[in-house]
Amino acid sequence: MEWDLILVGAGLANGLIAWRLKQARPELTILVIEQSKTAGGNHTWSFHHHDLSAGQHQWIAPLISHRWPGYDVLFPQLTRGIDQDYYTIFSDRFARKLTEALGEHLWLDCPVTALTPQSVQLQSGETLTARAVIDGRGQGDVTSSRNAWQCFVGQEWRLAQPHGLTRPRLMDATVAQCDAYRFFYLLPLSPDCVLIEDTRFSNLPMRDTTEYRAAIEEYATAHGWTLDTLLREEAGCLPLTLSGSAPQSEAWHQPLSGMRAGLFHAVTGYSLPLAVQLADAVAGLDVIDAPHLASLTRTMAARQWRRQGFFRLLNRMLFLAGKPNNRWRVMQRFYALPDDTIARFYAGDLTLCDKARLLTGKPPVPVFQALRAAFYTGNES
Numbered sequence: 001m002e003w004d005l006i007l008v009g010a011g012l013a014n015g016l017i018a019w020r021l022k023q024a025r026p027e028l029t030i031l032v033i034e035q036s037k038t039a040g041g042n043h044t045w046s047f048h049h050h051d052l053s054a055g056q057h058q059w060i061a062p063l064i065s066h067r068w069p070g071y072d073v074l075f076p077q078l079t080r081g082i083d084q085d086y087y088t089i090f091s092d093r094f095a096r097k098l099t100e101a102l103g104e105h106l107w108l109d110c111p112v113t114a115l116t117p118q119s120v121q122l123q124s125g126e127t128l129t130a131r132a133v134i135d136g137r138g139q140g141d142v143t144s145s146r147n148a149w150q151c152f153v154g155q156e157w158r159l160a161q162p163h164g165l166t167r168p169r170l171m172d173a174t175v176a177q178c179d180a181y182r183f184f185y186l187l188p189l190s191p192d193c194v195l196i197e198d199t200r201f202s203n204l205p206m207r208d209t210t211e212y213r214a215a216i217e218e219y220a221t222a223h224g225w226t227l228d229t230l231l232r233e234e235a236g237c238l239p240l241t242l243s244g245s246a247p248q249s250e251a252w253h254q255p256l257s258g259m260r261a262g263l264f265h266a267v268t269g270y271s272l273p274l275a276v277q278l279a280d281a282v283a284g285l286d287v288i289d290a291p292h293l294a295s296l297t298r299t300m301a302a303r304q305w306r307r308q309g310f311f312r313l314l315n316r317m318l319f320l321a322g323k324p325n326n327r328w329r330v331m332q333r334f335y336a337l338p339d340d341t342i343a344r345f346y347a348g349d350l351t352l353c354d355k356a357r358l359l360t361g362k363p364p365v366p367v368f369q370a371l372r373a374a375f376y377t378g379n380e381s
């Protein structure tokens with residue numbers, strides 16, 4: 001049989017495309033192929049209210065695990081609450097919903113060894129054909145760009161007592177700094193369950209997770225919490241682009257999705273808002289075949305690369321100017337900006353006025369180094 005569409009990888013981006021198409025284009029025959037035993041991996045995917053449009057909120061709603069009416073940030077000289085909704089999708093719920101929607105058209109434990117825009121080869125040796133194949137196998141090669149890294153370990157704990165948090169603490173940067181910008185990220189999941197994440201914005205990728213685990217325990221103790229049961233752990237090391245060239249698929253006619261297409265925010269490493277946009281764009285195509293999908297994903301990736309230019313500039317100023325243990329000053333200054341600017345920053349949709357706000361005022365890093373970092377473009381193209 002020839003499928004209308006095969007999605008390789010049942011991660012965030014392809015999962016959202018499949019979910020959206022099942023609602024908007026139920027006539028299509030879609031197959032999703034995943035190498036692991038479950039779809040979605042082991043993640044908590046969070047996003048801000050203004051990252052998505054009203055229509056997007058509507059179709060993604062069944063996948064949401066938690067919604068809070070705002071969040072807090074803590075810095076040595078600033079504590080602030082932001083009353084804008086914040087959402088989290090847990091990958092186990094995502095996997096359940098995707099399985100319900102796709103039924104026998106979600107093939108798990110099935111590694112793909114090779115693919116083309118219209119065919120897929122399985123490890124079993126079988127070859128499948130489709131009008132289009134989307135490669136959503138996660139992060140590809142990042143060596144064509146200069147990157148810093150967002151490294152984190154998050155642990156979901158049941159505590160021996162209520163934690164007392166009512167909403168997420170997106171950044172608690174009052175902790176000891178190191179050779180990175182370091183903060184804790186907390187998601188209260190029930191009165192006595194909390195995700196505690198030690199995060200570092202570092203020039204180097206993560207080498208070892210042991211130190212992060214010990215730091216989580218220390219943080220809990222310092223807050224008077226007794227860790228009772230470890231429910232889950234996740235870890236990540238996301239590239240934060242400083243400079244480089246637009247992602248080049250070696251076969252630029254191959255439709256790509258998610259991180260593989262370079263569709264992520266350069267400063268946060270997050271990809272959910274762009275994955276949602278891509279899912280909507282795919283569902284809106286008149287003709288779903290390889291040339292149309294390749295053209296769509298190529299255009300979107302190129303456009304995003306241009307739009308992310310300002311965020312790469314901010315990354316250069318964050319990672320190349322000043323001392324790593326002073327990076328919190330840049331973030332503290334950012335969180336003193338108006339709510340709307342912060343919302344547009346996360347949505348990757350800054351106005352000229354926002355950009356001016358971000359760059360003017362007394363810089364929290366040495367001026368000369370900031371200028372040198374700003375004008376450093378490496379192999380930027």
Ligand SMILES: Cc1cc2nc3c(=O)[nH]c(=O)nc-3n(C[C@H](O)[C@H](O)[C@H](O)COP(=O)(O)OP(=O)(O)OC[C@H]3O[C@@H](n4cnc5c(N)ncnc54)[C@H](O)[C@@H]3O)c2cc1C
Nearest residue numbers: 009011012013035045046112137138236258259270271272
């Ligand atoms: C722990 C963690 C937490 C994150 N939290 C957030 C967040 O809160 N918000 C946010 O926006 N972003 C977050 N990110 C960043 C980013 O959005 C995620 O990495 C996201 O999952 C990327 O989506 P993707 O679809 O590109 O890749 P993935 O979700 O990684 O999916 C790729 C899939 O392809 C499968 N695959 C790979 N090779 C093959 C093969 N040969 N055959 C078959 N299947 C294959 C993989 O097993 C995987 O399931 C997080 C990342 C990590 C690692």
